Amino acid sequence: MTAIFSIRDVSMRFGGLLALNRFSMEVEPGSIHALIGPNGAGKSTAFNCVSRFCTPFEGDILFDGKSLLNEPPHRVVAMGIARTFQNIEQLYRMTVLENVLVGLTSRVRRYFPFAPGVARARAEREAVRDAEEVLDQTGLLAYRDTLAGELDFGRQKLLDVSRALACKPRLLLLDEPAAGLRNREISYIDSILVDLARRRGITIVLVEHVMQLVMSVADTVTVLSFGEKIAEGAPAKIRADPKVIEAYLGSEAVNA
Amino acid sequence: MLMTLILQGTASGIVAGCVYALVALSLVIVFKSTDVVNFAGGELVMVGGYVGLFFLVYFNLPYPIVLVLAPVVMFLIGASFDRITLNQVSGRTYAKHVDLVALVVATIGLSYLLRGIVRVVPYTEEVRRLPPLFTGPPLFIGDVVLQMQDFAIMGVTMVIMIALWLFFRFTMLGKALRAISQNARAAALIGIPVRTMRMAVWGIASAIAGVAGLLLAPKLLMTPDMGAVVMLAFAAAIIGGFTSLPGCIVGGIVLGVVQNMVGIFISPQAITVTPFFVIMLVLLIRPQGLFGEATMLKKV
């Protein structure tokens, strides 16, 4: 199968630091692909390149055959790619429902905002309905009117995922979805991810440190260290790879 | 005739520029360490001048004592403001970027508070003049006139500039402050007492502003509205690059000279609007000024 999403020889520099060095990765449609590596390996940088928050000085990123590098950040969602954020960049002043409504923005038709109207009423009604549907799927519907800033940590992460799902993406980029979650919550994320990929055909790429989740859901694992890919393959194979173990030397995460 | 005007304009421009540079230094060291734009910078200058006036005229202290005492008082004022107000404001971590706006709003509040205090104190009702540091006949270089006070201004500015540069480069305190400006959380984690450092920065910045006030006041009529000089300092800092200390000096001198040239070649009325025009122009074309760092990306 041809890859739906590929990063080709991407190199990214921040001042004197080479964050990514000719990094390449191909992702099969409908698969769950994990990107792991020690801290500072360049994983979030890769995501930021895809989201177009930064631009690599060489290489290309393709989705569905089209290059992303010419698009401004807000066009990425229109191409079918959504992402979550590592440090939960939350819309903390808005409610859970409103957060998801923002996630939907690209799918709501434009209307004149300062006055009532038929077009407006219809657009808002459909938006709220779609948002509630997403919240129902991720189990947050009961919290729809709670302020995002008041949610507990696990639910804030779920909200981040809900927001990303709202725009019906074909590729979902999850930046450390399991960080800080308890086991029960990790299992929940696990089942959601599997459901999204297997049943709904959404391609998922996740950056993750929590090996429990990676080993459980990933079809393919790519390992980054100091901006370079050092290994790639099925989870079991990666786990035993000496280069990978060396990169993580001393970290108890490998022994999870 | 025109040549004389230009030379005189350049000379006084350099002198004025040194004052702008001093105030700009005060603004920049606060910005570098805390990312806060201190809108009260001008009022700190003004209060410095009045504090000096108070000690000199009311208490009749000798000038050298005043030159030490006034900056100390200003140091205390600045450090207290940080300890009492800014600490309280930035203590909330609920919302990350809102705090920066809140901090700047606090400095706006401080500027009006200071101005208000000075205005209601009965002592300041009349417009006052502060006696100059060096008295003596003015010096004539060709057709150009320079007061003794002008040399004091240039001298003190140079001394402070060099002292600050050495301080930030070579002392532990200076390096700690640079660490804080780059990554406050990391600095805290490795044991740098961030809160105390910030207080120190505000204290130093206020002391410098106070010195600028002492130097500037003899040349102007003292009023509580003297703080308007801050816009010139902002312009100087922006020209030089808001994160560069030497840039302040260059920016200040450039601005001082340009202002006088505008006065000569365009119109005296245009002088007041020059700094604002310069600010907009520089931020439009080259926001980092002459020596500033290019804006950093926020880590996601």
Next chain:
Amino acid sequence: MYGAPARKQLALLSLLVLAGFVLPYVLPGYFLYIANLLMMYVILAIGFDILLGWTGQFAFAHIAFYGIGIYGTALLQLRFGVPFVIGMPAAAALAALIGFLIALPATRLRTVYLALATFAFAECAEWVFRTWESVTKGSDGLRISAPDIFGYVVGTDGRALPVIAIILALVLAGTLYLRHSKLGRSLCAIRDSEHVAAASGIDVKRIKVIAFTISAFYAGIAGGTYTLFQSFVHPDGLGVWTLVLVLTMIVVGGSGTLPGVILGVVLLGILPEALRAAPRGLLVWQEFAYGLILILAIMFMPRGIWGLIRGGARARKSPAAPRQRAAGALPREAP
């Protein structure tokens, strides 16, 4: 922030208009003046808050657009006989246009530089108002003749009140609709996180420019409203002090919320008048008072008085799930 404004809120607006027609028969002239002043400040403050509180853009050019609204409306009538109903929208549109032009380069700037650049612009504008004497009569001030609305001459505070009330009601209605719209959500999203906004498909730069333009339009309308009940305009009132006054109103009342801003305007708009009326002219304490209020408010009531009220109400209404510290988040610095 979705759907449409509640019927209750819209009903309040019709009460406002009603009050506008009734109050002139009930209150003495001076109170009518205060009412007009406060209503105008509400329009000005909401416009500023849309940029600062909703979208998080720390921009100080607002006062310049207010001036354009005042001088524009007044001069169109004075020089060209343009009636108020055309003059005010025209002046507001001009303010919006200039706001748009300023926004294009300004939105490239980081928070602090944005503040400085727009501040510089506002000072430039004040200088223009003061120096362009042939047009604005500069420091002498401009006499404004009473506007005429289809024969209804707005000569006194009593006659201006219903008109201003109607304008304010329309502005509030529009604002309520904006708040509950897709654009309103996009504006607020930008303040909380530009990254989330961009990743959700919001063109951050474009929305920022729109926010600027809307804000300038509101300021222009406020300026037009000024001409309805003031007979004189002077550049002194168009400087930073007025903007700081509005900023204090917003901060104390509750930035980012409509009731908060209105509350702030009412509380702090009365203060200068109270100081003016007090014996021994306490007006000189004005700056001190506002400086102190601003500092205390930002220290202890960052969400304003309205934020305090709402915080209490919310805590009583729904027990939020316990907030856990994010594992992996860095600890707060030790005291």
